[in-house]
Structures are given as structure tokens and as C-alpha cells.
Amino acid sequence: MEPHPVVGESLxxxxxxxxxxxRLLPPFSDHASASALTARIVRARGSIxxxxxxxxxxxxWLATIAPxxxxxxDVVVLTSTTDRAxxxxxxxxxxxxxxxxxxxxxDLVSIVRRLTEGLRVLDVREREELxxxxxxxxxxxxxxxxxxxxxxxxxxxxxxxxxxxxxxxxIAALDFVSPATVRTQVKSILAKLxxxxxxxxxxxxxxxxxxxxRIRDHQARPLPEAG
Numbered sequence: 001m002e003p004h005p006v007v008g009e010s011l012x013x014x015x016x017x018x019x020x021x022x023r024l025l026p027p028f029s030d031h032a033s034a035s036a037l038t039a040r041i042v043r044a045r046g047s048i049x050x051x052x053x054x055x056x057x058x059x060x061w062l063a064t065i066a067p068x069x070x071x072x073x074d075v076v077v078l079t080s081t082t083d084r085a086x087x088x089x090x091x092x093x094x095x096x097x098x099x100x101x102x103x104x105x106x107d108l109v110s111i112v113r114r115l116t117e118g119l120r121v122l123d124v125r126e127r128e129e130l131x132x133x134x135x136x137x138x139x140x141x142x143x144x145x146x147x148x149x150x151x152x153x154x155x156x157x158x159x160x161x162x163x164x165x166x167x168x169x170x171i172a173a174l175d176f177v178s179p180a181t182v183r184t185q186v187k188s189i190l191a192k193l194x195x196x197x198x199x200x201x202x203x204x205x206x207x208x209x210x211x212x213x214r215i216r217d218h219q220a221r222p223l224p225e226a227g
Contacts (some may be wrong), residue, residue: 017182157212162201
């Protein structure tokens with residue numbers, strides 16, 4: 001399963017040339033379709049699934065790893081991400097291996113061959129370390145999420161303005177308050193998030209995948225000049 005046809009077709013061709021019964025299945029964009037395709041693979045008695053996924057939190061294909069594994073199907077994740085904590089998340093769900101798209105195609109073919117022969121495809125210590133990185137990431141994000149929950153609604157609005165690149169003066173003009181008031185609010189945001197700069201606060205929001213509140217009609221107003 002690969003969302004990019006060129007990659008998927010090339011992989012299907014390469015595996016077929018090595019006498020594997022390879023079939024390219026179409027990509028889907030929602031959880032219901034992913035669940036249906038999981039059932040289809042189980043019914044077809046497939047033994048190995050190469051799953052093309054971004055490994056992002058919202059990727060519906062992540063939800064297919066565990067049920068496929070429980071059905072006795074070996075899952076190999078093919079991804080463009082280099083984030084090893086994300087690799088660890090896939091392994092925690094039951095994937096046998098994670099292969100970055102930067103690796104040679106022959107490496108992936110070799111992994112498939114080893115799986116068909118019942119051989120190990122990932123060193124035990126490397127697997128444990130990747131999973132440990134995923135666990136540490138989860139702990140870090142849990143703590144970060146808790147700190148974001150300390151923000152008041154007004155502080156959330158100010159943080160979203162900062163994330164959109166607005167200065168203190170611009171925020172003050174948009175909200176009809178003094179720059180001193182906004183600076184006090186920014187100071188409170190930094191304290192609650194336990195960071196030392198506006199850049200760090202915005203970075204933390206990005207790292208968490210924080211979803212801001214809807215800013216009350218401010219986007220409809222013209223952006224004032226920085227002062």
C-alpha cells in the first residue's frame with residue numbers, strides 16, 4: 001500500500017521480478033477505508049504488507065498496523081520521515097521493520113525475503129532503542145500538553161497571533177489594548193509553558209500539534225503596521 005503510484009508500481013515490479021506474488025493496493029484517505037482494506041488483506045491471506053505512510057499522527061494507515069499484526073501479517077513500513085521516534089511508534093504498534101525511502105530498493109527486497117524465510121529483520125537492541133525513543137516522546141508531549149492546558153483563552157489567542165507572525169504592537173492594535181497589556185500576556189504564556197522566548201513558545205505549539213481557538217473575526221480586519 002503506497003500513496004504514490006510511481007513508487008508503488010516500481011516496488012510491485014521489483015518484487016515480482018524476484019518471484020514474489022506482489023499486488024499494489026490503492027491508497028485511501030480515511031479510517032473507514034483503511035479498516036475495509038485491512039479486512040480485505042486478511043481475507044486474501046496476505047503474509048506481508050509494505051505500508052507507505054508518513055507516520056504522522058493523523059495518518060489513517062497507522063491504525064492498520066496493529067490489526068494486521070494481530071492477524072499474523074508482517075508489516076513493513078516504508079516512509080519518508082527520518083524521525084526515529086516516529087519509527088518507534090510504528091514498531092510499538094507491531095511493525096516488523098521501518099524502511100526510510102532513502103534506502104536502496106534492494107534493501108527492501110532483502111527484508112521481504114528474510115521475512116518469508118522466517119528470519120529476523122531488525123536487531124533487537126535497535127528495536128528496543130527506537131521504541132524507547134517513542135516512549136520518551138510520548139512522555140514529553142504529555143507534559144507539554146499539560147502545560148498548554150494552563151493557558152487562559154486570552155493567552156491562547158495571543159499565542160496564535162504570535163504563531164501567525166504578528167508582533168506585540170500588531171496584536172495590541174487588533175484587540176484594542178495597550179502593548180504593555182499584550183507584553184504581560186506574553187510573559188504569562190512563557191511562564192506557563194516554561195520557555196524563555198516567543199520563538200520557543202511557537203516551536204512548542206508546533207511540536208505538540210496544538211490546535212488554537214478560533215480568533216474572533218480578527219483575521220477579517222486589515223493587519224496594522226508594526227510599531
